[in-house]
Each structure stands twice: as C-alpha cells, then as structure tokens.
Amino acid sequence: MDTRLIGDREVSALGFGCWAIGGPFSDTDGNPLGWGEVDDDESIAAIRRALELGVTFFDTADIYGAGHSERVLGRAVAGHRDEVVIASKWGNLFDEDTKVRTGSDVTPEYMRKAIRATLTRLGTDYLDLYQLHPAPSVEEAEPLADTAEELVKEGLIRGYAWSTDDPERAAAWAGRPGCVAVQHECSVLHDAPEMLDLCERHGLASVNRGPLAMGLLGRRDHTRPATGADIRTAAPEWLRYFANGVPTPEWGARVDSLREILTSDGRSLAQGALAWLWARSGRTIPIPGFRNVTQAEDNAGALAHGPLTPRQLAEVAGLLAA
Numbered sequence: 463m464d465t466r467l468i469g470d471r472e473v474s475a476l477g478f479g480c481w482a483i484g485g486p487f488s489d490t491d492g493n494p495l496g497w498g499e500v501d502d503d504e505s506i507a508a509i510r511r512a513l514e515l516g517v518t519f520f521d522t523a524d525i526y527g528a529g530h531s532e533r534v535l536g537r538a539v540a541g542h543r544d545e546v547v548i549a550s551k552w553g554n555l556f557d558e559d560t561k562v563r564t565g566s567d568v569t570p571e572y573m574r575k576a577i578r579a580t581l582t583r584l585g586t587d588y589l590d591l592y593q594l595h596p597a598p599s600v601e602e603a604e605p606l607a608d609t610a611e612e613l614v615k616e617g618l619i620r621g622y623a624w625s626t627d628d629p630e631r632a633a634a635w636a637g638r639p640g641c642v643a644v645q646h647e648c649s650v651l652h653d654a655p656e657m658l659d660l661c662e663r664h665g666l667a668s669v670n671r672g673p674l675a676m677g678l679l680g681r682r683d684h685t686r687p688a689t690g691a692d693i694r695t696a697a698p699e700w701l702r703y704f705a706n707g708v709p710t711p712e713w714g715a716r717v718d719s720l721r722e723i724l725t726s727d728g729r730s731l732a733q734g735a736l737a738w739l740w741a742r743s744g745r746t747i748p749i750p751g752f753r754n755v756t757q758a759e760d761n762a763g764a765l766a767h768g769p770l771t772p773r774q775l776a777e778v779a780g781l782l783a784a
Contacts, residue, residue, distance in 0.1 A: 464516065464765060466747050468591060468667040469621040469642035473547045475740060476765055477519035478512055478758070479671060479749035480535050484527020486691035487561040495563060496527060498692040500753055502534050508758035509538035513545065515762035521645070521669065521749045523551035523595055524580050528561040532583035540585060548584065549591035549645075549669070551625055552576035568598045570609040577618055591669075592619040593645055597626055600634040607635050614640040623669070629656040636664040643667035648746065650724070650738040650778060651675050651703075651716060658743045670739055673748035678703045678717055679724075679735040680750070681757070719781050723774055733764035738778060740769035 465472050482497035483505040489495055509520065520539070522531045532550060539546050552573055555565045581587060592613065594606060603624070610622035621642035624635050635641045644661055648654040648670040661668040674680040676694060688694035688707035695707040703713045717731075724734025732750065739746045752758045770778070 466667060466745065468519070468547060468669075468747070471547050471590060471620065473519040473747065474517050474765070475747060476517055476736065476762065477521050477549075477669065477747050477749040478509070478517055478761070479751045480520055480522035480531045481526045482751040482753045483508075483534055484522075484531030485561075487525070487528045487530075487556070487563065488691070489563050493696050493698075494691040494693050495525075496691060496693060497751070497753065498688070498690045502537075504754050505534050506538040508752050508755045509535065511755050512752075512758045512762050513539075513542060515759065516765055517762050518545060519547045519549070519747060519749070521549040521591075521671075523554075523593075524576060524583070525551070525554040525556055525563060525595065528556040528563070529558045529579075529583055530561075532580055536584040536586065543586055547590040548586070549593060549623075550580050550584070550589055551593040551595040552580065553595040566596045568594070568596055568602060568606060570605050573606055573609050574613075577613060581618070588618055588620065590620045591623060591643060592621075593623045593625045593643075595625055597628065597631065600631055603631070603634065607638055607641070611638065611640050623666075625671070627654070627657070629660055632657060632660055636660060636666060641666070643669050645669040645671055647672040648739060648742075648748075649673050649675050649679060650720065650735050650782075651679065651713070653742070658745070661745045662743070666745065667747055668743060668745045670746050670748040673739055674732055674735055674750045675703050675713070675717075676701060677751075678709050678713055680732040680760075683709060683714065716782075719784075720778060723777050723781065726774070727767060729764070729767050730760055732760055733767055734770070736761070736764040737767055737770045738775065741772070741775045
C-alpha cells in the first residue's frame with residue numbers, strides 16, 4: 463500500500479500539495495488566492511521531514527504564490543532530486559513581483575515558455591508530471607496534449623495530465639501515450655466515482671486534490687477561523703466548505719458524523735480522511751497541503767496506519783447516506 467505508480471515512476475501513496483507554502487497571492491480584484499503568510503524556512507523543514515518519513519511525491523503549480531511555491535520546493539529538494547517525483551501545472555498568467563494572477567494562456571507557445579520558467583524556479587532540468595491547470599474546451603486542449611507529447615520526447619517532462627473534475631476532459635487525454643494521471647478533487651466528503659473508474663480503465667494515477675476538504679477534515683473548525691490573506695476568508699463559489707473563514711454548519715455537521723470512525727485505530731481526523739481515499743481505490747494519491755513540520759508529520763503518519771478496512775469503508779458510506 464505504501465507506493466503507487468505515476469506512469470513508470472513509483473511514488474509514495476501519499477503526496478504533499480504545495481499550494482499553501484506559496485504564500486499570499488491574489489486575483490486582479492484583490493481577492494486572496496493563497497492560504498496566508500508563510501515561513502519559508504519552516505516550509506523547507508517540513509518538506510525535508512516529509513522525505514525522512516517516506517513521502518516522495520510533491521505537487522505544485524507555477525501560479526501558487528506567483529512562482530514562490532516552485533522556488534521553495536526547489537530549495538527544499540536540492541541535492542535530493544533523484545529521490546523525489548515532482549509535479550507542477552501551467553496555464554495561468556501571473557506577475558511574480560505583485561503576486562497577482564492576471565489571466566490565463568492555453569496556447570502551445572505559452573506552454574513551452576511556462577515549462578522553461580518552471581524548471582528554472584525548481585532548479586531542475588526535467589519535470590516528472592506536467593499538468594494543465596485551466597479548463598479550456600476539449601478541442602482547444604488538443605494542441606496542448608500534442609505539445610506535451612513533444613516535451614516528453616525532448617526529455618523536459620516524463621509525463622503529463624489534466625487537472626480537471628470533468629470526466630469528459632480527462633477522457634480526451636487518457637488514451638495518449640504520455641498521459642499518466644488525472645488530478646481531480648476527491649475526499650470522503652466529495653467522492654468522484656466517474657474519475658476513479660476512468661483512472662482504473664486507463665491505468666492512470668488518480669492524484670487527489672482537496673483530500674482534507676481545504677482543512678475541514680484536518681485542523682480547521684469554527685474555533686479556529688481562517689484569517690488574513692487566506693482564500694477561505696472570501697471563499698469563491700467552488701470552495702463549498704467555508705464561509706467567512708469558518709466551516710459552514712452543514713459541512714461541519716457532516717464531519718462530526720464521521721469523526722468517530724475516521725479517528726478509530728489511533729488515527730487523527732486527517733489520517734482517517736487519507737485512509738478513506740486509499741481504501742476507495744488502489745490508484746489514489748492524495749496530496750494534502752501543509753505549512754509546518756507538525757502538519758507534515760501528521761499527514762505522513764497516515765502511511766503507518768494504511769487504508770480503512772472494507773468494513774470501515776462501508777460504515778462511512780452508511781453514515782453519509784443517512
């Protein structure tokens with residue numbers, strides 16, 4: 463259970479998502495898109511601690527912190543590049559100086575420019591997994607998949623994927639030789655049966671963003687509201703779990719109904735949520751976020767517990783159906 467495959471690369475069954483360690487950035491209206499202030503030294507210590515605990519897969523994006531997440535991750539894994547598998551994403555435009563997302567560009571020309579910039583920020587000469595971040599139409603995305611195949615042949619990337627929750631978009635790339643994964647939302651609060659089935663049919667890794675429901679299945683409750691430049695303080699429409707920095711009553715109650723079973727066998731709530739994903743499919747690779755060593759240790763500690771049992775999985779299903 464401790465490992466999964468992304469293409470022909472073996473990785474830990476748990477990855478770490480590096481959105482939060484990018485620090486603050488915003489859209490052109492000033493709405494926060496990050497998770498608040500960060501301490502880069504703590505972020506680097508957390509990544510290195512994760513490595514010590516067996517985590518070998520790290521997922522970032524060029525937009526996270528307007529390039530800052532990639533730079534921090536690159537610093538953290540310097541000297542350990544052959545021990546890790548790194549994924550990043552492209553398609554968003556941003557200003558590194560002002561930390562503002564300025565739009566998107568889904569042309570092949572920009573894709574080639576973006577991968578070179580990502581490799582520079584990470585301090586590496588290749589990327590293991592390159593993922594399309596925005597959601598153009600299937601037709602608009604076809605030249606991007608063609609370009610991704612070229613980048614594989616050129617040795618700049620090892621494989622590619624689409625970060626999407628739309629099975630039709632995911633399926634459009636699934637049969638291509640270099641497409642080795644799909645990144646999509648999946649958690650005990652938001653199952654994704656169509657995407658998991660697609661990954662199983664095509665032999666793709668299921669990289670699960672939002673495995674802790676933006677912190678709702680971890681450390682964030684009504685007693686610890688999100689503050690400052692945190693996206694949860696002004697949650698966009700797609701961020702269903704929070705309002706004004708705190709979990710909504712409906713979602714909070716749902717977590718409370720699952721708490722006993724998820725925290726059984728000595729697990730923390732976050733570890734139980736990750737265990738559900740591993741039990742749900744043999745292809746899942748959850749990528750919870752982190753901002754400090756304590757969070758990294760808690761997330762990585764889930765590996766020692768492994769997946770929920772079939773009985774526990776059925777019990778969770780019964781509670782959610784009630």
